[in-house]
Amino acid sequence: MYKPERLMAFCDGVIAIAITLLVLGLEVPSVHDMTDQQLLSFLRESLHPLWGYVVSFILVGTYWLQHYVIFHYIDRVDRTFVALNGLFLLCVSFVPFPTGLQSSFRHDELAMVIYAATQAACGLSLMGIWWYAAHGRRLIGAEVPEPVVKSILRRTAVTPVVSLLAWAVLPVSADLSRLMFLAIPIAQFSHRELEPGSGEESV
Amino acid sequence: MYKPERLMAFCDGVIAIAITLLVLGLEVPSVHDMTDQQLLSFLRESLHPLWGYVVSFILVGTYWLQHYVIFHYIDRVDRTFVALNGLFLLCVSFVPFPTGLQSSFRHDELAMVIYAATQAACGLSLMGIWWYAAHGRRLIGAEVPEPVVKSILRRTAVTPVVSLLAWAVLPVSADLSRLMFLAIPIAQFSHRELEPGSGEESV
Amino acid sequence: MYKPERLMAFCDGVIAIAITLLVLGLEVPSVHDMTDQQLLSFLRESLHPLWGYVVSFILVGTYWLQHYVIFHYIDRVDRTFVALNGLFLLCVSFVPFPTGLQSSFRHDELAMVIYAATQAACGLSLMGIWWYAAHGRRLIGAEVPEPVVKSILRRTAVTPVVSLLAWAVLPVSADLSRLMFLAIPIAQFSHRELEPGSGEESV
């Protein structure tokens, strides 16, 4: 009785809200009429949160894209699949919290560990969604070619792998660690099969 | 003139926003560059609100699912049905407030009473929606089997019953009381009839 | 080239967000582990904002319903109609601000005047939308009966009239003034023609 389109529409709504709420993490001083000097120092302090905002925005956007690609192949939905999607939404809508943490505790490795763990959880729940749906062609059509199944699994697996590497790199440089997360969207977008000329069945 | 799909889409939107707004209840200190020690003590303090966030997220997600199941059987909509849905939305979008209360007043029974009352109101309004629609087959098709009608009523009734039990258990242990709310999603998901192989008409 | 369904979907989204954001106006003290006494006094202080929250929620819900009814009859859309809808959305998504004002400045007539003016603006923009669409059957079908046109205009006119009365009553009692706004949803729901048995064309 569950329809994939309805579930996807609800998930799209939650992701759209989560990605837009990120901007609320960028605080604006409510004191009016500050001096130029104060604005400059405020902006200098804001550069780091801004960068965190942009990275989280791109990551959540990439998860939306991967979620979208997964639902392209889903034929039917069962309650375990609904629950796995709920887990994914819990992870994605939680992203503003660790994003805020690593902004406020800039020089703290622990904040970045929590950030990386959240991103890993987003990726792992996406992997779980696809693995559950594709295993034995449980919820996808028999016509979906095996390479497509493997390709999606590989791309969702990029997120936990990158998160792990970002964690490993933390003692060396927190900034490098942050930068590494951009490998997730790059990996998603560099798949040759996504090109328009590659036919409907391609990923 | 009311179309069930349009009403459902609006309700889905409100529920999606309410569930995503919950994360705003998790405050991040805006003081920059705190020490490791301060982050640790902040995180220790955050464990309780985090747990409350997760429970409320799961509960609202379960209400969405029950609301979704109800609309699967709705054929037509009248204004009383619209008003009952409005009442349900009022309850659901209010959830962030008692969630925040029981986070801030951790050792206070009153905060948990308000939390339980809000959850009970969500469940009761869902019960009211289904009862109104199903009574005398007012808004559902004549072909919907009686066991389905009873099963949905039973499952929406779980929420007020669990809320009442959680309230009764409060003097013993507030933490046990909080834990008990997880019986609501468990009851929803443990219905055998939800399995994919059980046919379109099953609940 | 504008499609009514697309415009309605966007409006529905904005209204759904505005109605759900209202709860953010209910502040929860972030100080942890307050005493029972403090919670009680906080709740006593919260009763007034809570009441304001409920009233604004019901009002925005009623505007959604009226907007929904209007779009039921819209056949085509032009840019003036799009602009009028934009004006309506501006009014509706502004509601959280005067709601907060009349909560914080409880004993201040000016706050209630701003509240009443905002509600009047919501109603007037809805009136404007319908008047523009229905005048000379500009954007609605020729088959829509004249009584339907008049009935919708009358019901959207209730909002500015009630707002004006609420303003007039202010010197007598601010609480009565607040209560009067409930006449708007009551007027909307007490229309006999909305009954399910009254046919597709009824309002």
Place this chain on the structure above:
Amino acid sequence: MYKPERLMAFCDGVIAIAITLLVLGLEVPSVHDMTDQQLLSFLRESLHPLWGYVVSFILVGTYWLQHYVIFHYIDRVDRTFVALNGLFLLCVSFVPFPTGLQSSFRHDELAMVIYAATQAACGLSLMGIWWYAAHGRRLIGAEVPEPVVKSILRRTAVTPVVSLLAWAVLPVSADLSRLMFLAIPIAQFSHRELEPGSGEESV
């Protein structure tokens, strides 16, 4: 495999949330029971943020309209187009931040420069979306007339041009600079071809 409708629905969701979140930038003092005098001075202070709220609301609404018009002509979607839309959404959902900045730092040119740069980025990303889609009829139908292609490009180009002029005017008057942004919606709505009688293919 990307469907224009799905991408448009997600974009619509993000824009609807961004436009509604703007109201959260209007702070309401949480101190209860202030005096009339205090409310008056608060309102006087709020006039400037209110004006900024209205302008940003109108601008984001105009971007939605331009985005809507673009998608009217889109036949197919590729990943570069998805990425360009992501860039546009990043710009639009960022708008609340510079809106808050120019409210808090009223007399500071730098805040207005950041505001103008954000609006320019919104316009440029919309231009990029259309240029990518229309160039060589990459993602639009061959039947879309050349004047339509040029007209949309011209109208999205209005935003960066106006932003540049607003920046140039800043040393003369910040208020004039703010006012100039209203040229963007005016330019969008003054296109004769948008009239209902002008046929499906018109812009």
